[in-house]
Amino acid sequence: MTRLTLKTEGDTHVVVTRKFAAPPKLVYRAHTEPALIQKWLLGPDGWTMPVCINEARPGGKIRYEWSDGAGRGFHVTGEYVELEPFSRLVHIERMFLPDPTPDNHVVTTFTPDGDGTLMTMRMTLPDEATRAMMLASGMEHGMEASYVRLQGFIDSAVVV
């Protein structure tokens, strides 16, 4: 089974790809139906997702809340911009840590790959942080992460 790839594109984009052994329709549904999302979009072991709102329509609301069960947690809010069942999702999101991070514009596509699906998620990040990371590190392939998107996950991982 193919693994996650994570790379930068230009100054402001991060692209994540992952293949799944299921058709695009199922992977799309797993990204848009709350009952399904709550089963996998979690943090470290032991964390749950007590709130999962996902209104899969243009302008629809997204709200995810995670908790470690011991009083710690954080949340994400967002809105859908476009949806093309079962191939493409465009949405905007931000994390509250507890202050809101800048908006992250995300385009997710689900394309057939044999019997499975290739999921590609392209994030547009705040310009400054990403470019600073890329240039200062001197790495040709650039930094491979979203500072704002992921700090919440990392914080929660460290806390647990």
Added chain:
Amino acid sequence: MSNLDASFGALADPTRRAILARLALGEATVNELVEPFEMTQPAISRHLKVLEGAGLILRRIDGTKRPCRLAPTAMTEIDKWLDMLRKALAANYDRLDDVLAAMKTHE
């Protein structure tokens, strides 16, 4: 994660990034670092203070000079964080594999 915030703040300035790039070639004194920039020595020193505060450079004493060099842990900290990020995402998608497998048996 305050160390990481300090690192990113330090890296958000093009002069500081250029200083780090120069130090990647080897140790340098303040005078050596001032040379390529159209900046005063106090201005460069202020940048060095930020970089030192963020743990990205180290300084030693050599007579009246205080040569700077890259802190070995500087980029390692960012790499470690990136690695944690990859693991967090990978864990979620591994779980999604299981969810999808269950969905397939019910279709």
